[in-house]
Amino acid sequence: MKYLLLIYHNPEARQLWESFSEEQKAEGLALYAALNNDLAASGELIVAEALESPASASRVSVTEGRTVAGDGPYVETKEHLAGFYLVDVASRERAIEIAGRIPEAAIGGVEVRPILTYSALEM
Amino acid sequence: MTAPPVSNTAVIEGLLRDLAPQVLGIMVRRNRDFDACEDAVQDALVEAALAWPASGVPDNPKGWLVTVASRRLIERWRNEAARRRREEAALAIDEREIDPGPTADDSLALLFLCCHPSLTSPSQVALTLRAVGGLTTAEIARAFLVPEATVAQRISRAKQRIRESGAEFRMPPAEERGERLGAVLNVLYLIFNEGYTASSGPALQRVELSSEAIRLTRQLRSLLPDDGEVAGLLALMLLTDARRTARVAADGSLIPLAEQDRSRWDRRAIDEGVGLVSASLASAPIGPYQLQAAIAAVHDEAPSAEATDWRQILGLYELLAKVAPGSMVTLNRIVAVAMVRGPETGLAELAQVEDDPALAGHHRVEAVRAHLLEQAGRPDAAAAAYRRAATLTSSIPERRYLEARARASTARSG
Numbered sequence: 001m002k003y004l005l006l007i008y009h010n011p012e013a014r015q016l017w018e019s020f021s022e023e024q025k026a027e028g029l030a031l032y033a034a035l036n037n038d039l040a041a042s043g044e045l046i047v048a049e050a051l052e053s054p055a056s057a058s059r060v061s062v063t064e065g066r067t068v069a070g071d072g073p074y075v076e077t078k079e080h081l082a083g084f085y086l087v088d089v090a091s092r093e094r095a096i097e098i099a100g101r102i103p104e105a106a107i108g109g110v111e112v113r114p115i116l117t118y119s120a121l122e123m
Numbered sequence: 124m125t126a127p128p129v130s131n132t133a134v135i136e137g138l139l140r141d142l143a144p145q146v147l148g149i150m151v152r153r154n155r156d157f158d159a160c161e162d163a164v165q166d167a168l169v170e171a172a173l174a175w176p177a178s179g180v181p182d183n184p185k186g187w188l189v190t191v192a193s194r195r196l197i198e199r200w201r202n203e204a205a206r207r208r209r210e211e212a213a214l215a216i217d218e219r220e221i222d223p224g225p226t227a228d229d230s231l232a233l234l235f236l237c238c239h240p241s242l243t244s245p246s247q248v249a250l251t252l253r254a255v256g257g258l259t260t261a262e263i264a265r266a267f268l269v270p271e272a273t274v275a276q277r278i279s280r281a282k283q284r285i286r287e288s289g290a291e292f293r294m295p296p297a298e299e300r301g302e303r304l305g306a307v308l309n310v311l312y313l314i315f316n317e318g319y320t321a322s323s324g325p326a327l328q329r330v331e332l333s334s335e336a337i338r339l340t341r342q343l344r345s346l347l348p349d350d351g352e353v354a355g356l357l358a359l360m361l362l363t364d365a366r367r368t369a370r371v372a373a374d375g376s377l378i379p380l381a382e383q384d385r386s387r388w389d390r391r392a393i394d395e396g397v398g399l400v401s402a403s404l405a406s407a408p409i410g411p412y413q414l415q416a417a418i419a420a421v422h423d424e425a426p427s428a429e430a431t432d433w434r435q436i437l438g439l440y441e442l443l444a445k446v447a448p449g450s451m452v453t454l455n456r457i458v459a460v461a462m463v464r465g466p467e468t469g470l471a472e473l474a475q476v477e478d479d480p481a482l483a484g485h486h487r488v489e490a491v492r493a494h495l496l497e498q499a500g501r502p503d504a505a506a507a508a509y510r511r512a513a514t515l516t517s518s519i520p521e522r523r524y525l526e527a528r529a530r531a532s533t534a535r536s537g
Binding site: 001040041043044045046088115118119 | 243245246249267268269270273277280281284317320321517519520
């Protein structure tokens with residue numbers, strides 16, 4: 001079963017991160033590196049990426065067949081997507097367990113979403 | 124020339140997939156290095172797939188593959204380090220001298236190794252399909268809808284893990300045999316289900332995983348003809364797969380068992396499955412695959428949904444709940460209870476188990492509740508339960524089916 005683990009940041013989380021010493025930051029990054037290694041070793045990782053800040057985002061709209069890209073950022077949004085993991089795991093419990101290891105889970109910033117499938121049991 | 128050369132691609136592919144585990148078995152028995160041998164055999168299979176359609180299948184295809192794989196293995200070793208150079212002498216063999224060896228034991232030992240308990244189940248599945256099934260990494264990736272790199276990594280880490288765990292290419296000792304065979308059967312069943320439950324959409328691109336699982340289980344049964352659970356699993360797959368074409372409508376929506384056109388079921392597969400499970404239940408110790416196959420057989424042999432022998436199905440679920448309890452067994456047993464003792468009894472039993480952590484919030488609980496409410500003549504409550512089930516499932520065909528049932532129930536209540 002595939003799950004998308006979404007990592008959200010908010011201004012408080014950003015401030016907290018920036019208040020960290022270099023050692024604390026290194027510690028946080030080491031947690032990510034260890035998680036990535038473990039997921040690669042277990043064969044559960046499909047892809048994991050961190051996103052650039054919302055300031056570099058473009059909003060795309062198509063009107064009358066013309067594609068127009070407008071600039072971000074959307075300062076009014078309190079929370080923004082900062083990164084994600086796409087994993088293929090045996091159960092929802094396992095996806096939640098992995099989500100719990102993402103450092104942002106400590107501030108409640110991680111969401112677990114099952115991927116829709118075309119598989120179906122006999123009803 | 125006595126016969127025209129075989130150049131049909133499908134025939135060649137089938138031959139290569141049958142030979143893959145035999146060639147790998149010979150290579151590993153001779154050279155021990157499972158990891159490198161597995162890569163070398165993959166190289167040889169790819170070379171054969173490219174060369175044989177033009178040149179025809181060689182007289183001794185297994186010998187050809189062993190020779191090419193041995194060359195590729197030497198190259199790998201050479202590339203790796205000079206320390207392996209001494210191995211080369213041992214590999215300079217003429218293909219005519221190749222001893223076919225105890226191929227049956229090799230194939231079994233290979234399956235046990237690929238399903239080693241130190242591996243996660245996705246890794247066991249990927250490694251089994253490649254090393255035993257002869258599928259390429261790209262084919263496995265397409266079948267499971269994951270990137271090729273993910274599968275490649277699963278396979279290489281799995282092989283590394285096998286090396287680290289010190290697992291050997293040999294039959295597990297007798298006292299471990301039962302447990303290890305259980306892991307093999309589980310992997311084959313996972314492969315089957317992955318193929319069987321895919322019904323539409325991107326699924327059309329998938330290689331036939333359920334046929335592959337049936338092929339591998341047949342192979343296993345020819346190696347262990349007296350094992351009841353191997354026979355049971357093969358029977359279960361055949362009896363389930365027999366209904367494949369009848370379970371999906373032209374628009375890709377699901378058709379429940381009770382509404383399927385039974386004339387479209389595959390009679391030959393049903394006869395074979397029924398024969399297998401009847402013989403094994405009569406002679407071998409009973410196990411969960413045989414029981415599930417027996418339940419499938421009762422459904423498959425009923426001339427109509429109404430004529431289904433639910434008492435027998437309930438009896439089999441009672442046994443299954445003792446032998447191999449699980450949340451899906453619990454739910455299916457309740458459906459059988461409702462069919463035998465009435466929907467209200469089923470609903471009462473459902474109320475007793477729905478807080479079980481394995482079932483709480485599961486869409487199947489709501490789907491079963493909806494079904495029983497419908498039978499109990501309470502279409503309003505049934506529609507609400509179908510809608511709850513539809514929001515809880517992550518399967519697109521199931522969601523469509525449940526939404527359609529919710530609409531039908533609403534129409535009935537109005």
